[in-house]
Amino acid sequence: MTPLGRVRAALAGISRVELATVPTPLQLASRLSDELAVPIWFKRDDMTGIGLGGNKVRPLEYLLADALGQGCDSLVTGAGPQSNWTMLAALTALRSGLEPFVVCYGDPVPDVGNLLLHRKLGTKIYFTADPERSSVDSGIEQLAAELRGLGRHPYVVPRGGATAVGALGYVRASVEMAAQLVRMPEPPTALWLAAGSGGTCAGLVAGAALLQASYDVVGVTVSRPVPEITAQVSRLATAAGELLGTPVTEPAVDIRGGWIGPGYGVPSPEGEQAAALVARAESVFLDPVFGAKAMAALIDACRSGEVVGPVAFLVSGGASTLFAAAGQP
Numbered sequence: 001m002t003p004l005g006r007v008r009a010a011l012a013g014i015s016r017v018e019l020a021t022v023p024t025p026l027q028l029a030s031r032l033s034d035e036l037a038v039p040i041w042f043k044r045d046d047m048t049g050i051g052l053g054g055n056k057v058r059p060l061e062y063l064l065a066d067a068l069g070q071g072c073d074s075l076v077t078g079a080g081p082q083s084n085w086t087m088l089a090a091l092t093a094l095r096s097g098l099e100p101f102v103v104c105y106g107d108p109v110p111d112v113g114n115l116l117l118h119r120k121l122g123t124k125i126y127f128t129a130d131p132e133r134s135s136v137d138s139g140i141e142q143l144a145a146e147l148r149g150l151g152r153h154p155y156v157v158p159r160g161g162a163t164a165v166g167a168l169g170y171v172r173a174s175v176e177m178a179a180q181l182v183r184m185p186e187p188p189t190a191l192w193l194a195a196g197s198g199g200t201c202a203g204l205v206a207g208a209a210l211l212q213a214s215y216d217v218v219g220v221t222v223s224r225p226v227p228e229i230t231a232q233v234s235r236l237a238t239a240a241g242e243l244l245g246t247p248v249t250e251p252a253v254d255i256r257g258g259w260i261g262p263g264y265g266v267p268s269p270e271g272e273q274a275a276a277l278v279a280r281a282e283s284v285f286l287d288p289v290f291g292a293k294a295m296a297a298l299i300d301a302c303r304s305g306e307v308v309g310p311v312a313f314l315v316s317g318g319a320s321t322l323f324a325a326a327g328q329p
C-alpha cells in the first residue's frame with residue numbers, strides 16, 4: 001500500500017464528526033506573489049465553513065467524536081477571552097449535544113469579538129482572576145472536578161485543543177492537500193503557518209512525515225518560546241502517528257521565533273503591515289494574533305532570499321478577533 005493509502009485507511013478507522021466543508025481551496029495569491037517575486041499559495045482554512053471558519057474546526061471533528069464515544073455530556077476547555085478555539089469548541093459542542101464550559105484567564109472583559117459570540121451562544125464562562133495564561137490549566141481541572149461531583153461526564157480539552165486526537169484533524173488536511181498538490185506542475189516546497197498551542201503544526205508535521213511529502217512544514221511561534229513549542233509539536237506529532245499505528249520518529253519540526261512582537265494577542269507593527277499588504281493584494285483579512293505575524297515572518301523570508309521556491313501559507317481564520325479591542329488576548 002502507498003503511504004497515502006495507509007494514512008487514509010488508518011484515519012478511516014477513527015471516528016469523526018463531520019463539520020468542515022472540504023477540501024478548502026488551495027489558491028495562488030498572484031498579486032502577493034508578484035510583489036514578493038515568489039509564488040505563494042494560500043490554503044484557505046479560514047473557509048472551513050462552520051461559524052466564521054478557521055483551523056480549529058478540523059481538530060474538533062476528532063475531539064467531539066472522541067467525547068461522544070466516551071459518553072460525555074459536556075466539554076470543558078479554556079484560553080483567553082478572545083480565543084477562536086474556545087468559541088469554535090463551544091459552537092460545535094452545542095450542535096453535538098454537549099454543554100460547553102469555558103475557563104478564561106484574568107478578569108471579565110467587555111463582550112467583543114469571540115467573547116460576544118460566546119455570549120450569543122450562552123456559553124458558561126469562568127474567569128480565573130489570574131492574568132497568567134497557565135491559570136487556565138488548573139481552572140479547567142477544577143471545573144471538571146466540580147462537574148464530575150455533580151454526576152456530569154465532562155470531556156476535558158487543554159488550551160488550543162492541542163492533543164494527539166486533535167492533531168489528527170491536520171493529518172487529514174495533509175491527505176486533502178496531497179490530492180491538490182499532485183495536480184500542480186510546480187508544487188510548494190514548504191508550508192508556513194502560525195503556531196500557537198502547536199496542535200495544527202503537529203498534525204501537519206505528522207501528516208507530511210507519514211505521507212513522505214516533498215514539502216517542509218514551517219511554524220512561526222506567536223506565543224511560546226521556540227524550545228517549548230518545538231517540544232510540544234514534536235510530542236504531539238509523535239503521539240498522532242501512534243494513534244494511526246505508524247510511528248513518526250524524530251519529526252522534522254522547524255519553528256521560527258522573533259515574530260511575537262509586544263506579546264501574545266497584541267498586534268505587532270510587522271504583522272499589521274503584512275496583513276494590510278495581503279488584504280490589499282488578495283482581498284484576504286489575516287487575523288492580528290496568528291496569521292498576520294506568521295505572514296510577516298514569511299514576507300521577511302521571501303525578501304531576504306531565504307524562500308525562493310513556491311511556498312504555501314495556511315490562512316487559519318480568526319475573523320472574529322478583527323473586531324476585538326486591540327491587545328485583548
Ligand SMILES: Cc1ncc(COP(=O)(O)O)c(C=O)c1O
Nearest residue numbers: 084196197198199200290316318
Ligand atoms: C486563527 C488561528 N490561527 C492559528 C492558530 C494556531 O493554532 P494552534 O493553536 O493549533 O497552534 C489558532 C489557535 O487558536 C487560531 O485561532
